[in-house]
Amino acid sequence: MQTAQKTIRRQKLRWRIRAKVSGTAQKPRLSVFRSNKDIYVQIIDDTNGTTLAAANSRQKGIGDNGNKTERATQVGREIARIAKDLGIETCVFDRSGYLYHGRVKAVAEGAREGGLKL
Numbered sequence: 001m002q003t004a005q006k007t008i009r010r011q012k013l014r015w016r017i018r019a020k021v022s023g024t025a026q027k028p029r030l031s032v033f034r035s036n037k038d039i040y041v042q043i044i045d046d047t048n049g050t051t052l053a054a055a056n057s058r059q060k061g062i063g064d065n066g067n068k069t070e071r072a073t074q075v076g077r078e079i080a081r082i083a084k085d086l087g088i089e090t091c092v093f094d095r096s097g098y099l100y101h102g103r104v105k106a107v108a109e110g111a112r113e114g115g116l117k118l
Helices: 002-020 068-086 103-113
Strands: 029-034 041-047 050-056 092-094
Touching: 029 103, 041 068, 041 103, 050 068, 068 103
Parallel strands: 029 092
Antiparallel strands: 029 041, 041 050
């Protein structure tokens, strides 16, 4: 029962955030999904409903070393590199109902280190 309540709470937070945060072609949305083991990041254009780029901690070279927070930082750097190749400089950060702490914060800091403006 406790897990179901946590899931419902996060879903409500997610809907509240998504009502305010939207991505365009010039300033897309950087969405984060955090599982127990890995972390996944997408750059999304909400006006067209398309995913422009994606990175995750299961990719070769990222998931090989370090703890989960260090891998999340590497994912942030990787998504920033991909975004720069696509000509994207700024994004709107969507934490998807997670607290801005730990791995979610590490992704944002890694993206900023890579040159992406959030």
